[in-house]
Amino acid sequence: MGFLRIRTAVDERPGRLASLASALAARGGDIVGLSVQSDTGGTVDEFLADIPATPESVHAALEAAGGRQVTVVPATAHELTDEPTRALLPAVQVRGMPWTLPTLLAELLHADDARWPKASVMELSPTKETAEP
Amino acid sequence: MAFLRIRTTVDERPGRLASLTAVLAEWGGNILGLSVQPDTDGTVDEFVAEVPVSAEAIAAAIEAAGGRRVHVVPATAHELTDETTRALLLACRVNEQPWRLPEILGELLRADTTGWQYGDQVSDLPDPHLLVVPVAPKRAIRLRRAELPFTLTEAARAASFVRLAQPAAEPAAVDRALRLDDGVEVEVRPLTAGFREAVRDLHDRCSPESRRFRYFTSMPALPERVFDRLLDKGRGQSVVACRDGQVVGLANLMYCPDPGAAEMAFLIEDSWQGRGLGGQLARMLVTAARDAGFAEVRATLLSDNARMRRLLISLGATLGYTDDPGVIEARMPIGRMIPVPQP
DSSP states (O other): OEEEEEEEEEOOSTTHHHHHHHHHHHTTOEEEEEEEEEETTEEEEEEEEEESSOHHHHHHHHHHTTOEEEEEEEEOGGGGSOHHHHHHHHHHHHHHOGGGHHHHHHHHTTOSOOOOOOGGGOOSSOOTTOOOO | OEEEEEEEEEOOOTTHHHHHHHHHHHTTOEEEEEEEEEETTEEEEEEEEEESSOHHHHHHHHHHTTOEEEEEEEOOGGGGSOHHHHHHHHHHHHHHOGGGHHHHHHHHTTOSEEEEEESSOOOOOOOTTEEEEEEETTEEEEEEOSSSOOOHHHHHHHHHHHGGGSOOOOOOOSSEEEEOTTSOEEEEEEOOGGGHHHHHHHHHHSOHHHHHHHHSSOOSSOOHHHHHHHHOTTTEEEEEEEETTEEEEEEEEEEOSSTTEEEEEEEEOGGGTTSSHHHHHHHHHHHHHHHTTOSEEEEEEETTOHHHHHHHHHTTOEEEEOSSTTEEEEEEEGGGSOOOOOO
16 A cells, blocks of 8 residues: 555646546545646646556556656655645744745645756756756 | 546455446546545545436435445535645645634635634544544634545645644654653654664563553564564654663554554653653654644553553543454544644
């Protein structure tokens, strides 16, 4: 048993979520969280699921069910907390400790690393992996 | 085409979401958002969907697919914004206009009416359409929403939201001293691998009954892999209470596989029991759970553990039976607890 954070780009049409959800159910997956996010290339569905299967087999199953650009990464039980509640907590903390903003923002976005950019290392063309406010 | 907000209580089992989404798909519904919210008796799934049929038809179809307590209310396109972003924008408004907290909180929860309530908490009959959010010991916000009852998760959202209007908390001290009822001080530290020996010694000094109350069996020692699991920050948080180089108490908050829930447990050395140490550690764990965004803290205890039972009731827990007649489950909704004053 493991928690996985699963993301897939989908076409916005009735039934697309049902086919992805049943692909996960067929692998014995229990979906414990979902967010539907707009992105530049369309809609991205992000699932958090407790699923007794390997990330590779989940990946293959979702692609077969019509998911595009599927990514599957391990998640922890702590990530099961409600997303709006989770977002409000750093908003509370940042008032007392404004200098911790990069760290709190990294926590909010599950980023690996966050820091104030130095002018000399600023990237001119932002990639998907870096986001700047 | 109409936008609907659809809510149903479901049993937590693999495939339940698949069957609900299949029902919506069958009726031509396009799901635009979903949140999974733990509640007192099961999980509540809340969909926002664009559905070409009437609210009644959808409600009947979801009930037929096994959904309990189905509510379908109209939604507007305005409600399709990302819930997290919406909560953060409202948080900014509270920073600018803190005196409008009740109104802005009402908007966060889409309440019909909202306002301050002063004085001691009156214990109303439980009414799921009424939510009282404690802001200070004698001041709370009272919200009412006729169409949809409030879930535990919404209560936790509200509790973290009102903290925006409370004085900023001190950065949490990693090591802190606790003063017990009899004036003795103990140090509380996060559990690390360096405490392996000291935690083993604690188990050796505890009576079989104390160990049985903690582990439901009087196993003489804590297996290595269980200790390793307690150290894993992805599974939970643990602290030890120390005095004179010995560990006299171990408290754990472990994250449950159910969304939004964490479970707490502790082991206190016999000669340190009855001195308020368990109560103070329990309050620390509940605060830690609140700071980590959980909606509910649970504890399971043996039914003959009278001391633990009293402690949990003093924290506002509701006790319930489990499938095992010798085991009781305690549940504490975090959103409905008055914030613990910072020492």
